[in-house]
Amino acid sequence: MSDRNLTETTWRDVRESAPDSIALLPIGSQEQHAAHLPMGTDTFLADAVVDRALALLEEEAPEGAPSITRLPTLPYGHSPHHLFAAALTLSADTLGAVLGEILDSLAACGYRRMLVVNGHGGNDEIMKLAVKRFALRADVTAAACSYWTVTGGDEDGGRPEVTPGHAGWFETSLMLAARPALVRTPVPARGPVDPPPLFDRPPYPGLTVERHGEWERVGGATDDASTADAAHGRRLLDDRARGLARAVVAFDTATRHQGL
Numbered sequence: 001m002s003d004r005n006l007t008e009t010t011w012r013d014v015r016e017s018a019p020d021s022i023a024l025l026p027i028g029s030q031e032q033h034a035a036h037l038p039m040g041t042d043t044f045l046a047d048a049v050v051d052r053a054l055a056l057l058e059e060e061a062p063e064g065a066p067s068i069t070r071l072p073t074l075p076y077g078h079s080p081h082h083l084f085a086a087a088l089t090l091s092a093d094t095l096g097a098v099l100g101e102i103l104d105s106l107a108a109c110g111y112r113r114m115l116v117v118n119g120h121g122g123n124d125e126i127m128k129l130a131v132k133r134f135a136l137r138a139d140v141t142a143a144a145c146s147y148w149t150v151t152g153g154d155e156d157g158g159r160p161e162v163t164p165g166h167a168g169w170f171e172t173s174l175m176l177a178a179r180p181a182l183v184r185t186p187v188p189a190r191g192p193v194d195p196p197p198l199f200d201r202p203p204y205p206g207l208t209v210e211r212h213g214e215w216e217r218v219g220g221a222t223d224d225a226s227t228a229d230a231a232h233g234r235r236l237l238d239d240r241a242r243g244l245a246r247a248v249v250a251f252d253t254a255t256r257h258q259g260l
């Protein structure tokens with residue numbers, strides 16, 4: 001596998017490798033993650049999953065793995081719902097435009113296959129729309145995913161009722177595995193919130209519900225993180241990384257011989 005870091009690559013190397021390489025763009029955010037996690041949690045976790053996935057590809061199939069060009073992680077996202085505490089946010093239009101212009105730049109540099117890997121729920125729909133619009137205007141194949149949606153399919157000790165959540169058990173376990181020095185301990189316990197937040201527990205399946213002031217009312221977290229631990233976090237991280245590695249291989253196989 002040729003695994004390049006775009007920032008460390010010369011322009012001649014970019015032009016030479018771009019037609020056969022998948023350009024991989026991680027994106028995150030800077031926003032409140034309750035009292036115990038750092039503002040950059042979503043960015044740290046996107047990085048951790050991507051880095052582990054690339055390492056797995058190198059370990060398991062060094063000769064036959066896809067050629068990847070890893071872009072620097074975009075550390076800002078769409079986070080207006082976290083401004084009640086602290087966040088650095090781009091509007092939906094601005095984030096869509098930024099993603100579109102980065103993807104257009106990659107196409108101009110010769111890349112024909114791109115993959116966006118997201119670490120923040122507020123970016124998800126914007127990212128997918130940007131990729132769809134990009135593929136309509138450019139002769140490319142583009143893909144996107146949020147890291148928590150791709151799994152290795154193995155037993156990972158997960159709790160689907162609180163995954164991915166926000167500043168809860170899932171993210172805190174991952175951070176205890178990936179960046180433990182940045183987790184403020186002891187992690188405070190959060191009791192039941194009554195009524196439960198509608199954005200996280202809609203009153204009927206299939207509904208998307210937003211209520212003004214809901215994030216502030218529930219204290220900035222979706223669930224109790226006090227039972228999070230590094231052992232679960234390592235399993236969760238490995239499972240998502242394996243899922244991403246397999247997704248990259250599948251994307252490469254489906255597009256490698258199509259002239260795209």
